[in-house]
Amino acid sequence: MDIYNYKEIRTPVFEETSLFSRSIGELTDIVGKEMYSFTDRSGNSLTLKPEMTAAVTRSYIQHNLGEKQPLTKVYYISPAFRQERPQAGRLRQFHQFGAEAIGGPNPEIDAEIISLSAAIYKNFDITDFEIRINSVGCQKCRDKYKTVLKSFLSTIADKLSSDSQRRIDTNPIRVLDSKDENDIKLTIDAPLMKDYLCGDCKIHFEKLQTLLHTAGVDFKVDGRIVRGLDYYTKTAFEIISNELGAQDALTGGGRYDLLVSELGGKPTPSVGFAAGMERLLMVLQKRNKLNRTTPHPKLFIAAMDDKSRDRVFQEIFKLRNKGISCDSDLLYRSLKAQMREADRQQAEYVIVIGENEIKSNRVTIKAMQTGNQQEISLDELPDYLSGN
């Protein structure tokens, strides 16, 4: 994100429900049946955010971010919530990372967003994915296209799946996105949006493609991509993994030129993408590239007997206040149990403090991996540990 000069933005986990129904669209699945909505004590309907773009846009408008600079480039990493039946790659609480470039109409910005989202996977050495792009046009050309498409679909309506039949009126473009084999066959010759773009949209889409070539981004034009959120205009794109199961979309995004003004801001053309953290993690896990590292204490101090515990406690905090990670037994366990604990915690060093040590102010420090022991003065301990 830094290389592309995007700054982090964080928004609350919940928003007013109307924000999402207005932006994502009343008739979409997300708003229609997947939101975690609830009423607060003042009777307002709130919703755990199902995606980030609407929340970021709200924040952009509310804080007049557009006044600070004409193009606002932000990224986020955030939990998101959708009440669906979970399955591989689909959780009710999941995490999205993404970016939004708010304030510019030019295809260079679309290309930057697509390139940025792809770069993230390449950074993880993931190359087995496919970028699919499409243009869903602007309001003008989309309306025209919808009537053409509707009349085409009505000729085959009785043969389509029931889902698709229902969509002919509500959202005909989605019929082309059907995964029903029969539907796919029937719509193979259906008119596609990209062939009905108005001059402006067509130039934008073509320019985007040459820019992506320049940026070195491989992609495929797929005239059937429709995103499930109503606010998209012109560019729509997806990144699909070849290594995941049924839930194979790593990233989805596109341009939303009307959203800011629909939510009460000035007309502000924008582009963005959202990606699923867990899906990225799944790909990494499949390739055994998920090496989780848990921190280990540098030192474990064991108490010889209960009389020495006060001194152990003292030493522990002396070291912690110097920024050295260390731990000790808090359960009054036997020396053997303390050693076992130190081993379990994979402490790098162990010292035992008892009567002798308190008297002489000298301790034997043991390197747990090698078993080597060395006698040093307690005062040298911080230097000994940080020197290594």
Add this chain to the structure above:
RNA sequence: GUGUCCAUAGUUCAGUUGGUUAGAACGCCAGGUUGUGGCCCUGGAGGUCGAGGGUUCAAGUCCCUCUGGACACCCCA
């Protein structure tokens, strides 16, 4: 919202045609060694068998409902 499968110790799982106090491995705790972990040996703790109802002399086992989970549809990140 739909379909298929599943639910027994902290974890992974056994548990016979329904039949006494429900087992193993790993993990956990303690001891073997009264100043030193891992390996080994010995012992111990830990289960409302997901919940509720039903059938039966008897249910972890059969039936119903519910809840939760996995996968798929759908949808999407």
